[in-house]
Amino acid sequence: MKIAVCVSHVPDTAAKISVGSNAKTIDKNGVTYVVNPYDEFAIEEALKSKEKIGGETVAISLGGDANKESLRKALAMGIDNAVLLKDESERDSLSTAKALAEEIKSQGAELVFFGKQSVDYDNSIVGQLVAEILGYNSVSVAVAFEISGTNIKAEREIEGGKEVVETSLPAVITAQKGLNEPRYPSLKGMMAAKKKEIAEKQPAAIQNFVEVVSMKKPASKQAGKIIGSDASAVPELIRLLKEEAKVI
């Protein structure tokens, strides 16, 4: 069976983000890009699934040449093949999902992993969109995953607890932190990944339904009052919270 994992290439969470001169996207100058943190859990789960049920793994990424860096990381961790859907345009979630779904379908993958969200546009919906486009079952925000035969038992994080979800293949699973402990690429893996060819394909142009009107900085918060430097400041703090902020 083929197992796919979709990987996005995003600014490091430690990066400072500023608005670009077009006021619609960020200024990419000086920003370090990394594999999306949640996708590392997705890659690890794809590898673990292959170890359990066999088959072949493929990593798919949509974007420019820079995304190859994240695909190489997936290969270095042990993913068998990588495909870059080469497209530098800004896509909305649905348009991204349609391009990925088309490739997953042409690969014939029946088990697909995503990170639960990309830490750039933060929609947390692309995995579910892909599942619905393909008619696959889906479990989002998974913190546990087991497969036996075609049956899947997973746990998804909800407010104040977890839901145990049962479903079956074909399926899309989106990974939350805590699902597993991603392995570090071995030196051998890194060397092999360098030599592997990353297939390049042209995804179909698909119309966006969501248009960015403008990008802006959030209103900056004014630094507030320093009330004191020891426990004697506490009564005043509590009074302010009760009487000025009225939050307790």
Next chain:
Amino acid sequence: MANKILVFIEQRNGKIKKASLEALKAASELSAKNSFSVEAVTVGNEIEGLAELAGYGAQKVTHFKNASLENYSTSGYTESVLNYAKEIDADIIFFANTTLGKDLAPHIAVKIDAGIAADITALDFQNNEIIATRPVYAGKTLIDVKITSAKKVFTLRPNLFNAGASNGDSVEVNIVNVENPNLSVKVTEIKKSEGKLDVAEADIIVSGGRGMKGPEHFHLVEELADALGAATGASRAVVDAGWRSHSEQVGQTGKTVSPNLYIALGISGAIQHVAGMRSSKYIVAVNKDKDAPIFQIADYGIVGDIFEIVPAMISEIKK
């Protein structure tokens, strides 16, 4: 121009979620600016308070009912909500951006060929178009978006839209009994975290960072949270160190929260942490380092020793 907004009302254990009331109220406020009609749809078994949704602006309430839909099912809920959205030809659908709403909304969007904008923090109506604001890059920047397709799906971040009080109206609930729901994805069990409030839903959060100096000192965070009826949160550093569970993590690879009050104890205020909590209404920081970036965004700060200040806070609140 669109004229029908459908609001999905989420229930857990038969009780309506506050975040859904907020979405409903936001829809009815939008309808006041033009000629939209507002309907509510829900899925579940026995659900309290559906008739009273009229008090938050629902002109009609429809309940898809089946005992096996009491718990969430991606497939079962998609089927019912989709059938109804198609039946009434809804133009716009609102969901609360909860773990359930985030899961369900995209499935519906695909099937009605709708553009979808998730995690909306503000809505505006300009030149006959809905302009939605959403944080991106974990809130380091914001974008204003408009959906250009005929059908539109939005999910609204909890705690930012004010549900206000009911105006006391009620309406007869239209109950549709669901025959053989599609349970190809099925919740078989819910494991509750023992009696703890979740950071994503709390009005007050008390978070601890590396300045707590070890997991054995987090009882201070917990005691202060108990005294305030708050949830406990944590920074990435202490989650990565294994002191606290990931479900408590606030920040870019944890949860994004907007409580009324966020108390940061021994948290320096790394950019990825601030991204997840900067939309809190009030922020209190206690840290021994006066140059910690957290003080740049705190409304109130005490520069000092946590182990002296937190016990004093607990006893002052209990007074």
